[in-house]
Amino acid sequence: MASSVRVTIDAPRRSNTIEFLPISVASSACDCHFSRCPSKTLISFRPSTNLRLSFLDGSKGMRIYNGRFEIRYNSPGIFTRTLVARADANLIGDEDPIEVIKDHGSSEVNAELKKQQKSSQLSKRVVFGLGIGITAGGVVLTGGWVFSVALAAVIFIGSREYFELVRSRGIASGMTPPPRYVSRVCSVICALMPLFTLYKGQIDVSVASAAFVVAMALLLQRGNPRFSQLSSTIFGLFYCGYLPSFWVKLRCRLVAPALNSGVGATWPIFLGGQAHWTVGLVATLISISSIIAADTVAFAGGKAFGRIPLTSISPKKTWEGAIAGLAGCIATSVLLSKIFSWPASMISAIGFGLLNFFASLFGDLLESMIKRDAGVKDSGSLIPGHGGILDRVDSYVFTGALAYAYVRNLLPLYGV
Template sequence: MIGAGGWPFASLACLAAWQCSREYVGLLQASGMASGMEPPSKLTSSTVTLFCVALNVWTAASRGRGSTPLAVAAFCLMFMQLVDAHKPRFAQLASTVFGLIYCGYLPSFWLRLRMLDVPAINSQLLHSWPVSLGGLSHVTVGLVATLTTVACVVGADTGAYFTGRAFGRTRLHSISPKKTVEGAAGGLVASVAVALASWRFLGWPSGPAQAAGLGALVFVSSVAGDLIESVIKRDAGLKDASNLIPGHGGLLDRLDSYLFTGACVYFLITAVLPGFGV
């Protein structure tokens, strides 16, 4: 899907936005979260999901524009709750708008990242990508950046898991007792190592310092995403967002490390790295 880009990749983002938003609404309706507050109605819940998917469709169709639709969707959602809820509270408004951003707007940055159509990567490895796996006609910053970012998240999670199991002693944060400082250090090293490998073998970013900065940013944003979802589940009184994947929880549990990462890397490339890191 990443290799194909375009609407195939956008369809994947829309599917993720749909499922994650459903799981997020389920967390809002959990007994722990809804204590003392009226949970979102079916109409509000369905609207959150609809807007989350629509934001990704709009981003794909408009080639990366999504700020204005987000503001309009947030207004419509809050206005609907003012009319629909018996006694609307600020926490209700804030939680549903956060869900719109969390499960709809943030995933759309992966589409924007993939759309960075700067054909300046000279990578023999990617130019030889088999036609059966996507048929890359040209290699862009968006393609390499998306592949690298996903690989860095996987590296960060894997490095943190194995390092934490082997050497973990010091708790990283009270929100997630299983995360350790030692594991975080291993995750950071692994993420930076993956980014440096991208520089060495894929030709992007253009230097080792930029690659190390990218790897560090991906690590921090992935850990933050994981911890933020842990806060939501803790208040909801649930261990997992859903039971969609037996033994692994819901899709939101699998993608929490990716939600903020796409936006952070997109900002790094477009606003910090000179020449989009080429």
């Protein structure tokens, strides 16, 4: 894909001054292999000027010397994106400027470049996705303080991304964002919520108290307090802190043993034995695995069969992909229920899969709506190939709360 050429001109010092030679570039950068690259034409209106033309891409390349001119290129790679021209200051006069003209690359080469870029992005997504999945699996299996502290770290980063989205040009142009000190305090409060949940078992009073303190800080601030500041801040406490804390309730507070689990029977005693496999652990593993399956199958189904857009909020989502994701989510829930022998009822397993799918879908759509209003593609750039933390955990925000309510209130004896 053609990109704008950047030209840098420098010259050695002469009498404590630096003079720059005017250069004009009449092209866009050409990305191509050397064997296919069209000719580069250097038109000099002043033969006495000692000009060096370099094509750089940040890696080692071969060089071609032609009198006073030098061209660098990468023989096995791609021609450069940066054009750098240098001229000797002692030869600069008042003559006419030099014009550098570089031809455009062929469409075939541009297509090859796009293919390589997509392949590189896919490789990053796979590598970092596997790393995140393995790490998350270990954290879920460990549970306790490890799980809660890891969740607190994710919540803190995600809340920072949320408040940056609120302050972005797309959203801030239509509403007044909260002051930075308020958003930072809210991020800390959100990060503490899963720890309070682990220690106290519930955080309803703590969340209400935190919301009251934040509201008073906004109302008593200097200037003209706005309702948009209050609404975006209170929603941030709910969205980034309160809802994700239900994962701690699901994983760490449902301690009834999953006695029929075959996996638990073979679990090493030094790692906790069968007692380690609680209803909370099994429910968390099934819920997370179902969400991953739903996202993966929906993406594949949408790519292969997607025709009808699901919603204008996320134009790339299709009804065909959503149906495929639903089927994958239910199938994963039923399969894992057989492996873990939980929940005991097939209908309960299917219902758990349905709940996980719709909770993850609407969590994804909600974050897409926020990003659309903010005018950004990703919530951040922390994870190469994936975007920000919110881009990876948006499907899990509502799921933990609904999964906990389903197991705690709707399944008799917690589904055992």
